[in-house]
Amino acid sequence: MFDRRHFLKAGAALPLLAMLPHSARADPKTEEGIVLRAQQGSQQMMATDLAGPTPIWGFGGSAPGPVLRVKAGERLRAVVENALDQPTSVHWHGIRIDNAMDGVPGLTQEAIEPGSRFVYDFVAPDPGTYWYHSHDRSWEQNARGLYGALIVEEAEPWEGADRDLVLLVDDWRLAEDGSIDDSFGQMMDWSHGGRLGNFVTVNGRSKPRIEVRPNERIRVRLINVANARVMELGLAGMRAFRLALDGMPVPLVEEKEPILLAPAQRTDLLVDIPDDETPKSLVLHTNGGPLEIAEFAVAGEPVRTSFPAAVGLPHSGPSLPDDLSNAIRAELLMEGGAMGTMKGAMHQGRAMDIRELVSMGRVWAFNGVAGDMDEPIGRFERGRAVVLSIKNVTSWPHAMHLHGHHFRVLSRNGKPTDEVAMRDTALTVPDETIEIAFVADNPGRWMLHCHMLEHSAGGMMTWFEVA
Ligand code: C2O
Numbered sequence: 001m002f003d004r005r006h007f008l009k010a011g012a013a014l015p016l017l018a019m020l021p022h023s024a025r026a027d028p029k030t031e032e033g034i035v036l037r038a039q040q041g042s043q044q045m046m047a048t049d050l051a052g053p054t055p056i057w058g059f060g061g062s063a064p065g066p067v068l069r070v071k072a073g074e075r076l077r078a079v080v081e082n083a084l085d086q087p088t089s090v091h092w093h094g095i096r097i098d099n100a101m102d103g104v105p106g107l108t109q110e111a112i113e114p115g116s117r118f119v120y121d122f123v124a125p126d127p128g129t130y131w132y133h134s135h136d137r138s139w140e141q142n143a144r145g146l147y148g149a150l151i152v153e154e155a156e157p158w159e160g161a162d163r164d165l166v167l168l169v170d171d172w173r174l175a176e177d178g179s180i181d182d183s184f185g186q187m188m189d190w191s192h193g194g195r196l197g198n199f200v201t202v203n204g205r206s207k208p209r210i211e212v213r214p215n216e217r218i219r220v221r222l223i224n225v226a227n228a229r230v231m232e233l234g235l236a237g238m239r240a241f242r243l244a245l246d247g248m249p250v251p252l253v254e255e256k257e258p259i260l261l262a263p264a265q266r267t268d269l270l271v272d273i274p275d276d277e278t279p280k281s282l283v284l285h286t287n288g289g290p291l292e293i294a295e296f297a298v299a300g301e302p303v304r305t306s307f308p309a310a311v312g313l314p315h316s317g318p319s320l321p322d323d324l325s326n327a328i329r330a331e332l333l334m335e336g337g338a339m340g341t342m343k344g345a346m347h348q349g350r351a352m353d354i355r356e357l358v359s360m361g362r363v364w365a366f367n368g369v370a371g372d373m374d375e376p377i378g379r380f381e382r383g384r385a386v387v388l389s390i391k392n393v394t395s396w397p398h399a400m401h402l403h404g405h406h407f408r409v410l411s412r413n414g415k416p417t418d419e420v421a422m423r424d425t426a427l428t429v430p431d432e433t434i435e436i437a438f439v440a441d442n443p444g445r446w447m448l449h450c451h452m453l454e455h456s457a458g459g460m461m462t463w464f465e466v467a
């Protein structure tokens with residue numbers, strides 16, 4: 001599906017220097033906080049002999065927007081100004097946030113109208129790798145570049161790596177002239193795998209060159225910010241250990257296989273740069289073979305003569321009680337999409353058949369309801385554990401995301417998993433039932449949706465209330 005040749009031809013090799021200003025730039029700060037202005041911008045993504053800069057929408061006019069850093073337990077204040085000509089909002093993905101700051105128009109706030117602003121002000125409780133992105137028409141706004149990384153640093157500095165590198169991987173759909181293909185809202189995408197692109201960037205650049213030193217140990221934070229593409233990522237020529245998934249520490253293991261990241265998922269890796277001549281790169285595995293999407297260029301003096309043993313991250317974040325026998329049980333049936341069996345669903349308070357649903361852009365349903373947000377799927381007493389059984393009877397994979405909470409995947413198709421990670425997004429494959437468990441300890445109204453953004457907009461969204 002992924003056109004590897006097109007990418008190779010159209011890719012422009014740009015040094016990482018061109019992208020460093022994103023993370024190194026002093027963000028415009030006011031007394032109120034960091035200003036994130038949603039605005040148009042442009043940046044060179046395709047090779048210059050093929051196309052000019054790509055017009056994007058981004059926070060601060062670039063995609064990704066600035067890397068935001070805050071220490072665990074500290075307050076982040078961000079003034080989001082909307083300089084676009086449509087409403088927007090910002091969701092802080094994966095943060096156990098104050099509900100009023102969660103950024104969901106119609107559920108936790110009013111959308112930020114063109115020309116107006118909203119001040120987000122919250123404490124980030126858990127260290128880890130998170131991201132922020134538009135949560136209004138996100139199937140278009142994220143695809144145009146409205147996202148960035150949010151790094152919550154350990155309160156006590158963690159010294160297991162020499163430095164920290166944030167890599168946001170995106171999958172753009174570009175036209176021949178380098179502009180963003182404007183085929184938004186196509187039911188073909190919505191009812192199938194979502195808007196898949198044809199051009200991959202890392203930190204908004206095609207195949208950036210990342211300068212590293214021999215025997216350097218780097219904490220690499222990988223974030224899949226694509227609308228719909230599930231990515232299989234690998235590090236060629238380097239040794240990597242898994243530190244965290246979706247921001248939450250996991251026991252240290254060496255990564256020997258490609259890493260599967262569904263849209264919105266993250267992993268933190270400890271990457272050792274050996275002092276040798278083998279080419280080193282970040283690789284996206286595609287049907288057409290491996291594709292280098294970032295190059296690690298080794299230069300300079302070795303950092304050390306040999307690596308000490310790798311150490312993992314200290315435990316942080318939420319956990320689950322050992323005994324889930326008293327947990328509240330709930331179910332979510334996911335239906336619809338192409339090659340599915342859904343005949344109809346409720347929408348706008350009445351039963352509609354599939355034809356009518358399609359005419360309204362609703363091609364998926366949760367528990368028989370096609371994306372209406374008037375009623376929650378559940379109201380959970382604060383502090384109770386919840387076991388949610390999610391049944392995917394569609395012909396498509398889905399990346400299920402829970403707002404404001406982290407969960408563990410207890411079982412897949414009735415078989416207990418050994419997945420220890422507390423995640424905020426889990427991939428389900430066709431004909432799979434997964435059971436997830438979380439403690440409903442954060443009061444408010446929380447969305448639960450597929451993070452393939454076309455699926456969400458097409459009906460795969462609901463919410464639950466914790467009170
Ligand atoms: Cu990252 Cu509701 O989304």
Ligand code: CU
Pocket residue numbers: 397398399450451452455456460
């Ligand atoms: Cu989906």
